[in-house]
Amino acid sequence: MKIGVIGGGAWGTALAQVAARGGAPVLLWAREPDVVASINGANQNAAFLPGVALSPSIRATGSLGALSGCDALLVVAPAQHVRAVLAETAVGATPLVLCAKGIEAGTKLLVGEVAHQVAPRAPIAVLSGPTFAHEVAAGKPTAVTLACEDEDLRTRLAERLAGPAFRLYASGDVTGAEIGGAVKNVLAIACGVVEGAGLGLNARAALIARGFAEMTRFGLARGGQAETLTGLSGLGDLVLTCSSTNSRNFSLGVGLGQGRPAAELLGDRRTVAEGAFTAPVLREAAADAGVDMPVTAAVCALLEGADVRDVVEALLSRPMKAE
Ligand SMILES: NC(=O)C1=CN([C@@H]2O[C@H](COP(=O)(O)OP(=O)(O)OC[C@H]3O[C@@H](n4cnc5c(N)ncnc54)[C@H](OP(=O)(O)O)[C@@H]3O)[C@@H](O)[C@H]2O)C=CC1
Numbered sequence: 001m002k003i004g005v006i007g008g009g010a011w012g013t014a015l016a017q018v019a020a021r022g023g024a025p026v027l028l029w030a031r032e033p034d035v036v037a038s039i040n041g042a043n044q045n046a047a048f049l050p051g052v053a054l055s056p057s058i059r060a061t062g063s064l065g066a067l068s069g070c071d072a073l074l075v076v077a078p079a080q081h082v083r084a085v086l087a088e089t090a091v092g093a094t095p096l097v098l099c100a101k102g103i104e105a106g107t108k109l110l111v112g113e114v115a116h117q118v119a120p121r122a123p124i125a126v127l128s129g130p131t132f133a134h135e136v137a138a139g140k141p142t143a144v145t146l147a148c149e150d151e152d153l154r155t156r157l158a159e160r161l162a163g164p165a166f167r168l169y170a171s172g173d174v175t176g177a178e179i180g181g182a183v184k185n186v187l188a189i190a191c192g193v194v195e196g197a198g199l200g201l202n203a204r205a206a207l208i209a210r211g212f213a214e215m216t217r218f219g220l221a222r223g224g225q226a227e228t229l230t231g232l233s234g235l236g237d238l239v240l241t242c243s244s245t246n247s248r249n250f251s252l253g254v255g256l257g258q259g260r261p262a263a264e265l266l267g268d269r270r271t272v273a274e275g276a277f278t279a280p281v282l283r284e285a286a287a288d289a290g291v292d293m294p295v296t297a298a299v300c301a302l303l304e305g306a307d308v309r310d311v312v313e314a315l316l317s318r319p320m321k322a323e
């Protein structure tokens with residue numbers, strides 16, 4: 001199975017490295033000419049995954065058309081750009097493994113739903129879980145959810161992608177796997193705010209637990225399964241991203257908690273903090289589904305410029321609830 005990767009950021013590059021294990025050929029599409037040149041010329045992605053020696057069997061291209069010979073495509077462009085890149089790719093019936101985490105602004109669609117609109121004949125799988133790209137690229141032990149309704153395709157993808165340090169857990173719940181990854185990015189911003197504002201570890205633990213309740217309510221309302229939300233792609237990824245400044249979303253939250261404006265924090269970065277784009281559309285999708293998501297609403301308020309103390313006070317003064 002020849003693997004193509006759409007996206008030359010940190011995660012696309014780390015996944016290419018996984019797929020190139022044992023010298024298997026992998027073709028990676030990157031938008032930036034400097035990334036293509038760096039991978040083809042020096043076997044590294046100096047811009048997004050510096051310091052990692054990439055397998056020489058990874059070749060990069062700036063042409064989405066070049067992916068037409070691949071047997072499966074890993075989709076790793078930021079969620080808001082998936083529609084545009086897939087529209088330019090001759091996907092046909094090639095299986096798509098969605099690895100981006102987010103909800104599309106405007107349509108409120110999960111990335112898999114976007115992919116299905118653009119490439120209706122392509123079978124869909126989702127790969128998601130607690131996976132900092134630099135750790136995966138360094139071969140550190142990692143476990144993820146691989147969700148696909150087609151059991152035969154799931155098995156073939158798992159055989160192609162799994163390795164001793166990259167363990168895949170099978171699921172048939174594509175929606176649940178996607179919702180965990182999208183929602184945890186928003187909650188990670190909130191946990192970063194707690195850190196940046198110096199609110200303490202008790203507050204962070206409370207936020208993780210109440211955030212998980214929020215993720216579960218939304219996930220169940222959208223048709224996800226409870227066991228997926230408590231698995232690697234839900235709770236597992238929430239725990240990882242809510243506890244480390246290696247997370248871009250958590251780091252963005254730290255800056256917000258210190259009182260820095262969102263526009264300045266977002267303008268400073270070349271890498272993507274998906275939660276900033278997911279939060280407002282998640283708030284709308286939750287309202288549509290009649291689901292209460294107070295932590296998400298608080299993150300939206302902070303991104304829109306509200307004062308940290310006011311937002312925290314509003315969260316703490318909510319009426320008492322049953323757990
Ligand atoms: N990094 C990680 O550890 C993990 C990331 N993910 C998910 O993977 C996805 C990609 O993240 P990641 O690889 O980290 O991204 P990075 O932040 O490392 O890089 C972003 C990439 O997206 C590209 N990009 C920006 N705008 C567009 C566009 N209009 N069309 C196509 N590509 C564009 C950037 O190119 P340019 O420089 O030209 O703007 C760059 O290559 C996200 O959904 C993220 O949540 C999932 C698991 C782990």
Ligand SMILES: O=C(CO)COP(=O)(O)O
Nearest residue numbers: 129130131132247248249
């Ligand atoms: O999704 C991730 C880890 O699973 C990466 O998190 P950040 O995008 O917050 O860095």
